Amino acid sequence: xxxxxxxxxxxxxxxxxxxxxxxxxxxxxxxxxxxxxxxxxxxxxxxxxxxxxxxxxxxxxxxxxxxxxxxxxxxxxxxxxxxxxxxxxxxxxxxxxxxxxxxxxxxxxxxxxxxxxxxxxxxxxxxxxxxxxxxxxxxxxxxxxxxxxxxxxxxxxxxxxxxxxxxxxxxxxxxxxxxxxxxxxxxxxxxxxxxxxxxxxxxxxxxxxxxxxxxxxxxxxxxxxxxxxxxxxxxxxxxxxxxxxxxxxxxxxxxxxxxxxxxxxxxxxxxxxxxxxxxxxxxxxxxxxxxxxxxxxxxxx
Amino acid sequence: xxxxxxxxxxxxxxxxxxxxxxxxxxxxxxxxxxxxxxxxxxxxxxxxxxxxxxxxxxxxxxxxxxxxxxxxxxxxxxxxxxxxxxxxxxxxxxxxxxxxxxxxxxxxxxxxxxxxxxxxxxxxxxxxxxxxxxxxxxxxxxxxxxxxxxxxxxxxxxxxxxxxxxxxxxxxxxxxxxxxxxxxxxxxxxxxxxxxxxxxxxxxxxxxxxxxxxxxxxxxxxxxxxxxxxxxxxxxxxxxxxxxxxxxxxxxxxxxxxxxxxxxxxxxxxxxxxxxxxxxxxxxxxxxxxxxxxxxxxxxx
Numbered sequence: 001x002x003x004x005x006x007x008x009x010x011x012x013x014x015x016x017x018x019x020x021x022x023x024x025x026x027x028x029x030x031x032x033x034x035x036x037x038x039x040x041x042x043x044x045x046x047x048x049x050x051x052x053x054x055x056x057x058x059x060x061x062x063x064x065x066x067x068x069x070x071x072x073x074x075x076x077x078x079x080x081x082x083x084x085x086x087x088x089x090x091x092x093x094x095x096x097x098x099x100x101x102x103x104x105x106x107x108x109x110x111x112x113x114x115x116x117x118x119x120x121x122x123x124x125x126x127x128x129x130x131x132x133x134x135x136x137x138x139x140x141x142x143x144x145x146x147x148x149x150x151x152x153x154x155x156x157x158x159x160x161x162x163x164x165x166x167x168x169x170x171x172x173x174x175x176x177x178x179x180x181x182x183x184x185x186x187x188x189x190x191x192x193x194x195x196x197x198x199x200x201x202x203x204x205x206x207x208x209x210x211x212x213x214x215x216x217x218x219x220x221x222x223x224x225x226x227x228x229x230x231x232x233x234x235x236x237x238x239x240x241x242x243x244x245x246x247x248x249x250x251x252x253x254x255x256x257x258x259x260x261x262x263x264x265x266x267x268x269x270x271x272x273x274x275x276x277x278x279x280x281x282x283x284x285x286x287x288x289x290x291x292x293x294x295x296x297x298x299x300x301x
Numbered sequence: 302x303x304x305x306x307x308x309x310x311x312x313x314x315x316x317x318x319x320x321x322x323x324x325x326x327x328x329x330x331x332x333x334x335x336x337x338x339x340x341x342x343x344x345x346x347x348x349x350x351x352x353x354x355x356x357x358x359x360x361x362x363x364x365x366x367x368x369x370x371x372x373x374x375x376x377x378x379x380x381x382x383x384x385x386x387x388x389x390x391x392x393x394x395x396x397x398x399x400x401x402x403x404x405x406x407x408x409x410x411x412x413x414x415x416x417x418x419x420x421x422x423x424x425x426x427x428x429x430x431x432x433x434x435x436x437x438x439x440x441x442x443x444x445x446x447x448x449x450x451x452x453x454x455x456x457x458x459x460x461x462x463x464x465x466x467x468x469x470x471x472x473x474x475x476x477x478x479x480x481x482x483x484x485x486x487x488x489x490x491x492x493x494x495x496x497x498x499x500x501x502x503x504x505x506x507x508x509x510x511x512x513x514x515x516x517x518x519x520x521x522x523x524x525x526x527x528x529x530x531x532x533x534x535x536x537x538x539x540x541x542x543x544x545x546x547x548x549x550x551x552x553x554x555x556x557x558x559x560x561x562x563x564x565x566x567x568x569x570x571x572x573x574x575x576x577x578x579x580x581x582x583x584x585x586x587x588x589x590x591x592x593x594x595x596x597x598x599x600x601x602x
Contacts, residue, residue: 100497123511135511160507162499170497171504174490178513181489184559185482189475192546195553196401196471198463203472206461210424210436211534212479214515233512245493252496255594257562258485264558293556 002026003151006055006062007046008075008082009096010037013122014065016129017095017155022046024154031055031075052076056085061151062092068240069102076106083113091116091148095136095155097237099244100166100173101251103139107165116144119165121172122156125232133157137175139167173248176241179233179279180262182216187265187283190224191290200225220280231278235269238279242266265289303327304452307356307363308347309376309383310397311338314423315366317430318396318456323347325455332356332376353377357386362452363393369541370403377407384414392417392449396437396456398538400545401467401474402552404440408466417445420466422473423457426534434458438476440468474549477542480534480580481563483517488566488584491525492591501526521581532579536570539580543567566590 003026007018010032021028022044029047030038031054038048049055052075056062062082064075072094076082082092092115094103103119110117118140128134134156138145145152145161152159162171189212193203204221207213220232242263249256268285269275277284304327308319311333322329323345330348331339332355339349350356353376357363363383365376373395377383383393393416395404404420411418419441429435435457439446446453446462453460463472490513494504505522508514521533543564550557569586570576578585 123508123513125512135507137507158507158510160503162503162507164498167497167499170494170499171507174494174499174504175508175511175513177490177493178483178486178508178515178518181486181559182479182483182513182515185479185486188482188555188557188559189478191555192478192550192553192557193471193475195555196468196549197465198468198471198475202461202463203475206436206438206459206463206472207424207476207479209459210476211426211516211520212424212476212483214479214483214517215512216515217479219512248497249493252493253591253595253598254489254492254496255590256489256493257565257590258482258489258559261558261562289556289558290554294554297554 001150003061004059005151006031006049006059006082008052008055008062008064009066010041011065011067012126013129015041016126017065018046019044020130020132020154021151026151026154029055029059051080052082053080053085056082058087060090061148062086062090064092064094064096066096068096069098072096072098072102072106077109083110083115086115091118091144093118093120093148093152095120095122097121097172097241097244098169100169100248103169104166107140116141117165118144118148119168120152121168123172123175129155136160137162137168137171139163139169140165170248173241173245176238177245177259179216180238180242181258182214183220183279183282184258184262184265186217186221187224187286190221190283191286224280224283229277229281229284231276233279234276235266235279235281236275239263239266239270239275302451304362305360306452307332307350307360307383309353309356309363309365310367311342312366312368313427314430316342317427318366319347320345321431321433321455322452327452327455330356330360352381353383354381354386357383359388361391362449363387363391365393365395365397367397369397370399373397373399373403373407378410384411384416387416389415392419392445394419394421394449394453396421396423398422398473398542398545399470401470401549404470405467408441417442418466419445419449420469421453422469424473424476430456437461438463438469438472440464440470441466471549474542474546477539478546478560480517481539481543482559483515484521484580484583485559485563485566487518487522488525488587491522491584492587525581525584530578530582530585532577534580535577536567536580536582537576540564540567540571540576
């Protein structure tokens with residue numbers, strides 16, 4: 001059944017996701033602050049709105065996919081926010097990655113105005129957004145998820161309802177811990193290999209099927225071996241996510257040695273203008289740590 | 302072609318590997334310090350030797366699979382060591398996990414007596430040892446590997462020659478970095494999930510197929526969710542491996558924040574009599590870190 005969908009936020013992920021909805025013959029109205037990003041989607045059949053409110057008007061489902069809590073608050077609850085255009089019975093689904101606490105607060109504000117809200121961040125990056133094979137991590141009322149499941153199924157093949165509002169964002173935070181900390185193991189292992197004279201590409205191939213194997217080793221290992229640091233997932237976004245993790249962990253009383261060590265490397269990347277590289281560029285931060293350690297040794301000798 | 306194989310060291314891994322060689326109709330002579338461990342193998346058709354030297358005598362291939370560098374040195378080069386029984390043209394293959402530097406030194410000593418030597422540690426744990434699907438990471442002369450490839454193929458389906466002596470052990474060290482550091486991400490993520498009220502089993506299922514997914518998450522995540530800390534791989538062995546990694550990294554000038562943070566957790570396990578639990582019991586070390594942090598907060602409030 002064709003549904004009417006408002007889609008707010010046309011970054012790399014948002015564009016890929018909105019495009020799938022258009023191609024699945026849903027009636028899609030898109031909004032993006034920089035309107036030029038909508039061109040391809042309009043050519044493919046989407047309508048374009050001039051405000052988030054207008055993108056929401058008359059639609060069954062409104063999806064937001066923007067950069068952070070402030071942007072979500074703005075496009076949903078701001079003066080031109082979606083909430084002002086949402087019809088009775090519609091569901092707003094925020095698929096951005098934000099703090100679980102922010103998701104709860106936005107949910108309370110929306111329900112105060114009679115609007116249903118789900119937090120539903122995704123994992124899988126652009127390639128899986130295009131294929132419609134994202135994992136979608138959902139918090140909020142199950143009955144609201146049931147109302148939009150057909151639309152979300154176009155975007156992801158692995159939809160999990162984790163519980164009450166914020167639970168989807170909390171699950172996403174857990175995923176980002178896995179990604180950040182595992183990346184640290186990958187880059188430290190590849191430097192040990194390099195310094196010890198192994199062929200890193202051969203090492204990755206040998207270790208992927210074993211107990212040290214991971215999606216990230218398979219995906220990023222060969223890129224690192226070639227010196228390819230193009231994003232996949234940008235370090236700037238990972239640092240935002242690590243901030244969310246730290247805030248959430250602090251509230252819950254959880255000390256996180258692994259996360260802290262990974263964050264330190266990524267902050268070194270940022271300090272060296274590498275925030276727009278992919279997370280695998282943590283390899284470059286470890287390289288600098290090696291150089292620094294060399295400096296200390298030659299000073300002390 | 303049936304080959305004659307001496308097999309030294311019948312721990313959990315060694316027994317599973319020797320058994321595959323017996324079942325593949327090779328003529329296997331086994332040695333273990335505690336001779337009782339050989340019973341099942343003898344019943345299956347192996348001969349039993351009373352010394353490593355006797356296990357080596359007349360055989361084409363001699364495999365050692367023991368606990369550490371000292372044990373390898375002892376069973377290969379000691380007074381009753383395999384080297385004294387090795388026939389011309391035979392190859393000694395050490396499949397234990399030891400320091401790359403030790404492997405090089407043992408190789409030099411053996412070649413000094415005219416004996417070919419490969420370092421060939423494995424990844425995959427007992428289950429894959431039984432299936433013959435280990436990954437075998439080889440250092441040493443390629444011509445020596447070619448002489449024993451048929452025998453190693455019974456044990457592993459993924460044999461990689463990394464280069465000169467010690468290169469196999471270095472590759473294994475890289476694998477252990479991946480395992481130790483990734484485990485830290487897994488246990489920190491699962492504690493965040495628990496404290497935030499998520500179902501850990503549901504979380505693992507949702508995240509395994511995504512960018513945070515790994516063999517270890519799939520294997521150990523459900524065990525941790527059930528509170529099952531039985532080994533797989535014991536913490537005591539992982540701590541030995543982390544010592545190897547630190548020594549090797551120090552020689553090569555590589556600072557390793559992730560490895561250090563992971564080791565600290567495992568050392569806490571050891572201090573709490575958990576060295577014989579599986580590596581996933583790092584979860585219990587993080588639990589204690591949470592309790593400690595709680596104590597600090599209530600003191601300061």
